[in-house]
Amino acid sequence: MLFRRREAESFLERMRVHLWPRRSWGRSSRYVVYRLRRLSDTPHAVALGFAVGVFTAVTPFLGTHMVLAALFAWVVGGSIVAALLGTFIGNPLTYPLFWYSTYEVGTLMLGGASEKPPIDLSGGIFQTSLDQLWPLLKPMTLGSIPVGLALAALCYVLVRPMVDAYKHRRRRELELRASREALGAQ
Numbered sequence: 001m002l003f004r005r006r007e008a009e010s011f012l013e014r015m016r017v018h019l020w021p022r023r024s025w026g027r028s029s030r031y032v033v034y035r036l037r038r039l040s041d042t043p044h045a046v047a048l049g050f051a052v053g054v055f056t057a058v059t060p061f062l063g064t065h066m067v068l069a070a071l072f073a074w075v076v077g078g079s080i081v082a083a084l085l086g087t088f089i090g091n092p093l094t095y096p097l098f099w100y101s102t103y104e105v106g107t108l109m110l111g112g113a114s115e116k117p118p119i120d121l122s123g124g125i126f127q128t129s130l131d132q133l134w135p136l137l138k139p140m141t142l143g144s145i146p147v148g149l150a151l152a153a154l155c156y157v158l159v160r161p162m163v164d165a166y167k168h169r170r171r172r173e174l175e176l177r178a179s180r181e182a183l184g185a186q
Contacts, residue, residue: 025091025093028088029088032085032088033162035081035085038166039079039081039082039163041079041082043160043161043163043164043167044160045077045078045079045082046078046079046082046159046160046163047078047082047155047156047159047160047163048073048076048077048078048079048082048156049073049078049079049080049081049082049083049086050078050079050082050083050085050086050155050156050159051078051086051152051153051155051156051159052069052072052073052076052078052083052086052152053065053069053073053082053083053084053085053086053087053088053089054086054087054089054148054151054152054155055069055072055086055148055149055151055152056068056069056072056083056086056087056148057069057086057087057088057089057090057094057098057148058090058098058102058144058147058148058151059141059144059148060099060102060137060140060141060144065087065090066084066087069083069084069086069087070083070084082159086155089151089155098144098147099140101143101147102139102140102141102143102144102147103136103139103140103143104143105139105142105143105146105147106138106139106140106141106142106143106144107139107143108143109139109142109143109146110138110139110142
């Protein structure tokens with residue numbers, strides 16, 4: 001392989017890089033934008049797939065975002081790769097914002113309970129039953145629908161023109177290069 005590492009990274013190192021990038025969050029986000037523009041699908045499919053990925057990243061079901069994004073993108077006809085890239089909107093910096101906003105919106109949708117139910121997670125999330133987590137998950141799940149739809153619509157509106165402009169510029173550059181080669185061959 002041409003661009004392979006001399007020494008393969010360990011599994012723990014690869015997992016660390018997925019959780020915290022080597023360089024910076026800015027460089028990683030620029031890479032995601034670059035990858036989005038280079039996808040070979042139509043601009044609509046790329047934007048729709050990315051929007052689906054953002055929608056699933058807002059849901060409170062950690063660990064299932066990529067699977068849900070790929071499944072939903074396949075169902076609606078969006079780009080699966082773009083959907084997987086869209087799930088990267090959910091990261092340790094944005095999850096607290098998502099969780100707070102989905103909980104508040106969900107509580108408002110359920111009638112705006114004035115008193116927050118006490119939730120004891122001192123035994124750990126995996127040791128508690130679903131009955132203890134349900135007062136937290138129910139409003140978050142319900143609230144993630146309008147919050148996720150709003151963010152998905154915003155991302156669709158931003159991503160589609162970006163991909164369309166890139167593809168148009170790329171097509172024009174290829175046509176220009178082909179005409180130059182044709183003139184040079186004569």
